[in-house]
Each structure stands twice: as C-alpha cells, then as structure tokens.
Amino acid sequence: MTFLxxxxxxxxxxxxxxxxxxxxxxxxxxVGNAMxxxxxxxxxxLHEPMYLFLAMLxxxxxxxxTVTVPKMLVIFWNGPSISSFAGCLTQMFFVHxxxxxxxAVLLAMAYDRYVAICTPLHYTSLLTTxxxxxxxxxxVARSVVVVIPxxxxxxxxxxxxxxxxxHTYCENMGIAKLAxxxxxxxxxxxxTAAFLTTGLDFILIAISYGLILRAxxxxxxxxxxxxxxxxxxxxxxxxxxxxxxxxxxxxxxRFGPRVxxxxxxxxxxxxxxxxxxxxPVVYGVKTKEIRVRVFRLLCGGINFCLSCIPPxxxxxxxxx
Numbered sequence: 557m558t559f560l561x562x563x564x565x566x567x568x569x570x571x572x573x574x575x576x577x578x579x580x581x582x583x584x585x586x587v588g589n590a591m592x593x594x595x596x597x598x599x600x601x602l603h604e605p606m607y608l609f610l611a612m613l614x615x616x617x618x619x620x621x622t623v624t625v626p627k628m629l630v631i632f633w634n635g636p637s638i639s640s641f642a643g644c645l646t647q648m649f650f651v652h653x654x655x656x657x658x659x660a661v662l663l664a665m666a667y668d669r670y671v672a673i674c675t676p677l678h679y680t681s682l683l684t685t686x687x688x689x690x691x692x693x694x695x696v697a698r699s700v701v702v703v704i705p706x707x708x709x710x711x712x713x714x715x716x717x718x719x720x721x722x723h724t725y726c727e728n729m730g731i732a733k734l735a736x737x738x739x740x741x742x743x744x745x746x747x748t749a750a751f752l753t754t755g756l757d758f759i760l761i762a763i764s765y766g767l768i769l770r771a772x773x774x775x776x777x778x779x780x781x782x783x784x785x786x787x788x789x790x791x792x793x794x795x796x797x798x799x800x801x802x803x804x805x806x807x808x809x810r811f812g813p814r815v816x817x818x819x820x821x822x823x824x825x826x827x828x829x830x831x832x833x834x835x836p837v838v839y840g841v842k843t844k845e846i847r848v849r850v851f852r853l854l855c856g857g858i859n860f861c862l863s864c865i866p867p868x869x870x871x872x873x874x875x876x
Contacts, residue, residue: 559720568635588836603685609668648707653699656753673771706728706742706749710728713742722821724821729742765791805824
C-alpha cells in the first residue's frame with residue numbers, strides 16, 4: 557500500500573513560492589544548530605550541563621528538520637509525492653518521537669536554569685555529567701515508549717478508502733483518518749499521550765520559570781535583574797511559539813473542523829521548522845560563551861579560505 561502526499565491543499569499554485577522561505581529556514585536551522593554542536597563538542601570548557609543540553613537540542617532540531625523538510629520541498633517543486641506505507645509510518649514515528657524529545661529537552665533546560673538560579677550551591681551535585689547522560693537516554697526512551705503504541709494502533713486499521721493525504725508529511729491522525737474503521741482509540745490515546753508528555757512538560761516549564769522569575773525579583777542588583785529578565789524573556793518567547801503552534805495543530809486535527817485546511821497544514825509545517833530555526837539564535841548566539849566561540853570558528857574558516865588563495869590572485873582581486 558502507498559500514500560500520496562499532496563502538499564498544502566488549495567495552495568498548489570504557489571507551492572514554489574512557499575518553498576523559498578522554507579528552504580532558507582531549513583538551511584539556517586541546519587547550519588546554526590550544526591555550529592552550536594561543533595562549538596560545544598570541540599571545547600571542553602563547554603562540557604557543562606547548560607551547553608550539553610544546548611547540543612542535545614541542536615542535534616534533535618537537525619534530525620527533526622531533515623526528517624520532514626526535504627520531502628516537503630520535493631512536493632513543493634515536483635507536485636504530489638508517493639510514500640510507501642512503511643516509509644510513511646517511519647516518518648510518522650520520527651516526527652512524533654523527535655517532537656516529544658524537543659519538549660523534554662526544553663524541560664531539562666528549564667530545570668537546569670532553575671537549579672542554577674534558585675539553588676546554585678547544589679548545581680554541581682544535582683547535574684553531573686553522569687546524570688545528564690542518563691537523562692538524555694531517559695528522554696529518548698520516553699519518546700520511543702510513547703510513540704510506538706501510536707504506530708501499532710495505525711497498523712491495526714484497515715485502509716479501503718482513498719490513499720491521498722492532503723499534507724506535506726505523514727503524521728498520526730492524518731493517516732488514521734484514511735481508515736475505514738473507528739479511530740476513536742487512536743484519538744483517545746493521542747490525547748492522553750499528549751497531555752501526559754508535552755502538556756505536563758509545559759506545566760513544569762511554566763512552574764520552573766515562575767520560580768526563576770520570583771528569585772530574580774529578589775536580586776538586589778538592577779543590572780542582574782535586567783540581564784536575567786532579558787534571558788528568561790527570550791527563552792519564554794521561544795517556548796510559547798513552540799507549544800502554541802504544536803498544540804494548535806494537534807487540537808485542530810481533532811476539534812477544529814472549521815479551521816481552513818491550508819491554515820492547519822501551514823502551521824503543522826511551521827511548528828516543526830520555526831523552533832529549530834530560532835533555537836540556535838535564542839539559546840546559542842545570545843549565550844556569550846557560544847557566541848564568542850562561533851565568531852572564532854567563523855573567523856578561522858575565513859582565514860583558512862584566504863590562506864588557500866595565491867597571493868597574486870588575492871592582490872588582483874583586491875585591486876578590482
């Protein structure tokens with residue numbers, strides 16, 4: 557059995573134009589997150605909890621974008637694309653598992669900031685390298701354990717209707733709605749899993765930042781308060797963008813039939829692409845240690861390129 561992914565319904569005529577910002581966002585996401593990973597991996601001074609969590613987030617973002625965007629661009633440029641049943645389920649698994657991992661890493665980063673600001677004396681004992689490694693494995697295990705039943709619930713469904721999916725990638729309810737049997741169990745499990753994972757993550761993140769802001773208000777230094785508010789404010793904005801787009805897409809599949817389908821599909825694409833594009837800037841470039849090392853990496857690359865140019869050629873280029 558195969559599925560036909562058609563892209564954004566109603567906007568087929570402008571698929572090529574829509575692809576332009578998606579290409580730029582994808583390139584920015586991959587390059588930006590790759591640089592964050594290289595900087596953290598290459599500098600032992602950055603092998604600390606906050607930076608290790610940043611590297612985890614960067615790796616997750618690169619994989620999440622790569623699982624969806626290339627196929628999406630093929631549809632935008634060449635029209636509807638065929639995907640095998642196994643291929644579609646595989647993409648669905650990775651999309652949902654990586655989304656859960658993203659949410660879990662954001663929660664871990666919020667906890668890291670909470671410990672660093674509210675209980676700094678216990679920071680080194682609560683967040684050791686060993687604990688971070690085990691936490692990373694636990695995040696992956698949680699994603700896999702939660703998503704696998706959703707895949708199994710799809711496998712039990714008979715498909716005897718259309719095989720056309722009006723979407724740019726395969727996701728759980730998009731596939732389930734094509735079945736010629738009741739999908740109530742699929743919907744109930746999806747809702748339950750979402751509330752117990754991303755919903756709970758969001759609540760815990762909100763509590764963490766609430767406690768952080770309360771601690772910040774107690775600081776005597778106005779400069780320290782302003783710096784902390786600036787950092788927390790940008791982090792909160794990214795988190796709100798991530799969860800708002802994700803929850804809107806999730807709930808419109810189940811409770812929002814009046815939402816125009818092309819709006820739903822656009823937002824479903826953006827919630828997988830906007831956060832990975834913003835994260836390197838908000839969490840990476842705005843972090844001084846990362847920013848300085850990224851600039852050094854860029855300067856080193858430019859100097860290397862210039863050293864490869866013969867002196868005579870370089871002088872002739874400068875004289876143009």
